[in-house]
Amino acid sequence: MRILVSVSDKTNISDFLIGLQNIEDCEIISTAGTSSHLLSNGISVEKLSDYTNFPEILGGRVKSLHPKIYGGILFNRDIPDHKTQIQELDIKPIDMVICNLYPFQEVIAEDRTLLGDAIENIDIGGPSMIRAAAKNFESVVVLVDPNDYGTVLENLRKGSLLSEARMSLAQKAFQHVSNYDSAISNYLNKEEGLRLNLKFKGDLRYGENPHQKGSIYSYELDDSGVVNSLQLNGKEMSYSNYLDADSAFKVANSFGQHCVTIVKHSNTCGLSQKKNQLDAFKAAFEGDSLSAFGGIVGFNSEVSLDVAKLINETFFEIIVAPSFNPEALKELKSKKSLRLLKVKSSDTQHKSIKSISGGLIVQSNNLIDENFKFSVVTDKKPTLLELNDINFAWKTCSFIKSNAIVLVKDMTLVGMGAGQPNRLMSVKIAGEIAGDDSIGSVLASDAFFPFEDALEQAVKLGIKAVVQPGGSINDKKIIDSANKHQISMVFTGQRRFLH
16 A cells, blocks of 8 residues: 655554554655654655655745656546556556645634745645545545544454545545635635635534424534533434523623523523522522523533532523533433533634525624723712622623613622513513512613613612613713612613624
């Protein structure tokens, strides 16, 4: 077997080649960087430049672009003319190509990458070798992912690599090159187009409704977030399960201390931040215990045994957390259908993308500024405790469907009105949920009050402070009304719509 090796990711490459050599005689040809690595691991290798009798030139920009390489890869063993030409030109067949590409995506992910550095990490020969080998997959095995080494070895030990397996590796190779080219195109043509590099993760239990089909994809080079979560227990996930779990994950990880959130239909119906997890869970649950039934619970800290016992007293669909205490995990697994997701957080921010008829709409994420500045616009100034609730309430309303009104008390969501076509109705719903807890609470609105009616309704609930963007032509009337009722009000100057 003649093998051509040129890899940037050298994970397990030496072990794989040794495994191949234990199966049959192997002649290994390699580019300079890879050959140094292999030689240092005791593997005999012929440098590609010696094999072609042509040196690497232009600082390594030209290495493998040679007829002896591409003739050997593209040679179709079933075409007589190919055999004749190969023999006449003394070109040796290449049976396997192991290649992965310069780390372009990793380089451009660094904040201070210069254009010149990015350009130098655009691979030329690698994609060409991969495409050539993938085109001729019936004769040439192509490998771009170290995770496939073990499977290939196992198949070869049994005798051969079947056509279906070769085809699968070729498909993966073409996808590898396609994703690579898309990353380069996106980087160089930021305003001209968008190409998404996505990896198929699997089919879902069903879509948003049981009669709909669903599937899930992950971003290349990202192992964080709910898509890449480790499911430790429970039934298969559906489309809606993933949406709700993602909402719970994002909300919980947007707050400090011990934060617990409960989500239904992607809306936050319970939320609390406390010094200990048990208090946070109790407060989040009591904020709207009726809606909490059948909800998704999100944590930003390891789930404790005490909290796990409380969770098992109520029916929940999914628990999302960075980790689970071993005893807590055992307790939660006693409910066979309860889905438990261990999710790795990340600072990576992907754009928000929605499908509409004819295409996609794309926007940057609605990130929360931890140090946002607001202006007090009323005669009465908020107290320090009120300011804590103002900050918490303003952040909370970012996760509620517009028109959004939230009522917060002691860093806990006590009432929420979501998705209403008018703000007055959202205030009424929030007040109905909060009951007496609305007295002394802070109200946050995701957009300005266009009229006084919503504020007047909020005053009846007993609120003590309001945080809102401001910007209405009726701002003065709204401020005058707040002054009349002796409540404090702050403007943020930033809207927080969520659709």
